[in-house]
Amino acid sequence: MSKIIIKNDKGPADPVCFQVKGGLAMKILIVGHFSESAHSKITGHFPQDWNVVVVPPGEEMLQHIADCEVLIPEHIKVDQRLLANAKQLQLVQTGAGYDNVDVAACTELGIWVANAAGVNAQAVAEHVMALILSYYKNIPFLDRFMKNKLDEHQLEYTGGELQGKTIGIIGLGAIGNKVAAFCRAFDMKVLAHARRTVVQADGLVQMTDLDTLLSTSDIVTVHVPLNEQTKQLINKAAFEKMKDSALFINTARGGIVNQTDLIEALQNGELAGACLDVYESEPLPLDSELRNLGNVILTPHTAGMPDARKFHRKRYDFFIANIKRVANGEAPESKLNQL
Template sequence: MKILLVGYFTETSKATITRHFPEGWDIVIVPPGEEILRHIEDCQVLIPEHVKVDHSLLSKAAKLKLVQTGAGYDNVDIAACSELGIWAANAAGVNAQAVAEHVMALLLSYYKNIPFLDAFMKNKMDQHQLEYTGSELAGKTIGIIGFGAIGKKVAEFCRVFELNVLAYARNAAAQSDGFVKMTDFDTLISTSDIVSVHTPLNQQTKQLINKAVFQKMKHTSLFINTARGGIVNERDLIDALKNRDIAGACLDVFECEPLPTDSELRNLSNVILTPHTAGMPDGLKFHKKRYDFFVNNIKRVENGEEPASKLNQIV
């Protein structure tokens, strides 16, 4: 069984990931680029990060049985997989706990001003000269865009912190437990103190959050994105932060990843950044639950079964 992982991994993360697969499986980890073509022809499973999986690439994969992604699959042409008889599956919900915890960590870091206070202490500044602002979470309203596994877990955590929770879902059938108030998009963005994005990236959500949206948000609001960078017009976000149309942002995902070193986001004092690690709580590029799921799903396909969390149907 040959497994091809495509993405940016350090030698440490490569070793950690490889050890997690069964002994005897051939695990090949390469960055995006020409090297993919050397391995795509004879691999049975493709796990793609930072690479577009289109018809052209898939047509070269003569032995491919499964394209396995994490939670997001916006980089995979599902129709092409179906046409070529290749299963496509994601790992929906596997990282819900991890991402929701990351959202709460960002929330607390922002409102308790942890990055600033940490730097203050480490720079050995005079405590009598300390000036900062902060806030409690209780009583604030958080608006959750997208109410799937992650959005629901965030809402569950917010209950403990006594936040009021609004949620918007394109799926009209999405239900709350009564604690969460389902509402329309415009009401959510205009009345929330915190707006947190948890929707997939697709044609309907691409650059959903743009200048017009930021102008409708409260000037005191915090924007959080741990979903996909492409859901947000990044230029509009930077302008909104610089013009103080919104108060701040906490970002784990970006339009271009890795985030360019010259990105203005790196220099804004009202922004907290993390490098797309919300769903990887166990260490660099690794989440045990995620890879447990991958291994089990690969075994299912190897045994002639349908994969769990399948995204297509093949004959």
């Protein structure tokens, strides 16, 4: 009899094991804040005879940590303290970002760590373009105007075309390359800065240093992981180098940007606007000043989730394939450590 365990705040769930090729029994633990709809989509996507336990962060999570073999940490830090309770853990599987995982600590304990690099590249790049177009075409304002049934003869607004504008892409991985390709289709000039050497076969992206990118771009978009080198990379000094007319976009990680400096730049006219999907603190506090700024477009960290809130079909397909690999004694794809 196949069984899926869906754990939420309403009651306990007793885990059972599933068998995979090779006879290895596994228990999968997903930790995060999910609605009932998200529960259904996520667990329903796994094979029906797999044991998938979904719990929010908290005390009950620690009970399941003790005997899970696979951990998918959506809203928790995987550090030495947590790992001390994870006696059976074999794989920590994340999405594209893995700044919440202590990879070195996992390696010391013989635990694989893998992310899903590139899986959400199309989704995030499309979201970036949607934000850019919404900003320059003033879509949020025009939508409110129409729905408020105002006199169209009194309509006044500013907008712009993308053709001829320069976009600066910080980080030229899977997502950055997708954004570059989309922007070229809009006849934009594309600059990029990357810590590692990037070879451009088509020659359509001009690699440059960060200062030149910041000072010459009409749009600056961030696509780097959050780590010690990129933490608060975009701060007051960076905003001072940007054009007063520039648009800043962040769909990567909130910690890459000093949010206080960003708000000050937006309020003082040092920056024309911003489009944000990620924040220093998530969910974005209800009293955040960002919610009150008319030159900002906000989305709730959904750039990489095109199928539904907290669900991305391609991502979970990747998770399932990687779990099967580890269950069969193989190394996971997109591994972040060596065992």
